[in-house]
Amino acid sequence: LPVALSVTSGLNAIAHAVEARYARERNPLISLLALEAVRALSFGLERIVTAPRDRLARSDALYGAWAAGTCLGSVGMALHHKICHVLGGTFDLPHAETHAVILPHAAAYNDAAAAEQLAPLAAMLGASTAGVGLYDLSRKLGAPQTLAGIGMKRGDLDRAADEIVASPYWNPRPVERGAIRELLEDAFVGKRPEPE
Numbered sequence: 001l002p003v004a005l006s007v008t009s010g011l012n013a014i015a016h017a018v019e020a021r022y023a024r025e026r027n028p029l030i031s032l033l034a035l036e037a038v039r040a041l042s043f044g045l046e047r048i049v050t051a052p053r054d055r056l057a058r059s060d061a062l063y064g065a066w067a068a069g070t071c072l073g074s075v076g077m078a079l080h081h082k083i084c085h086v087l088g089g090t091f092d093l094p095h096a097e098t099h100a101v102i103l104p105h106a107a108a109y110n111d112a113a114a115a116e117q118l119a120p121l122a123a124m125l126g127a128s129t130a131g132v133g134l135y136d137l138s139r140k141l142g143a144p145q146t147l148a149g150i151g152m153k154r155g156d157l158d159r160a161a162d163e164i165v166a167s168p169y170w171n172p173r174p175v176e177r178g179a180i181r182e183l184l185e186d187a188f189v190g191k192r193p194e195p196e
Contacts (some may be wrong), residue, residue, distance in 0.1 A: 013065045108122075111193075129193070148188050
């Protein structure tokens with residue numbers, strides 16, 4: 001894959017692992033596999049950016065994608081996926097890029113409510129919170145940082161927030177309209193999440 005597509009697809013896979021960490025149906029095995037997925041993908045993607053033909057880096061990323069896919073097939077997803085389904089399905093935003101932009105913001109939304117599940121991920125990424133670590137990783141990889149940059153219109157943010165809260169997926173933190181609208185605004189402009 002071209003580097004840009006490898007990065008956004010890899011971050012999409014990481015989103016499956018992150019949500020598996022705090023899924024309602026989580027279990028110890030999937031929780032460990034989710035951490036392994038993030039480790040392998042982040043390590044592989046960083047090397048792919050600097051050496052696109054590095055076969056070991058590609059192998060690490062493929063292994064991480066498999067692990068993340070196994071997580072996705074084993075437990076339910078939460079807020080991150082609901083947001084991306086609305087943004088992609090209603091506003092025709094590109095799939096992997098949307099996941100890349102939303103990932104740090106959705107993780108930040110759940111950082112406090114799922115602190116026990118997300119703290120090991122934050123530590124692995126060398127950050128104070130998972131949201132901050134994922135934002136910094138995404139930026140380091142050169143992934144899209146803003147919804148505006150991938151085609152979202154500011155005038156559609158209110159409608160998106162309404163659709164997200166109309167039929168939310170289960171999430172460790174309640175899905176509240178005001179907080180979701182703020183999350184979308186932060187993602188629209190690419191604001192770095194701030195630890196609570």
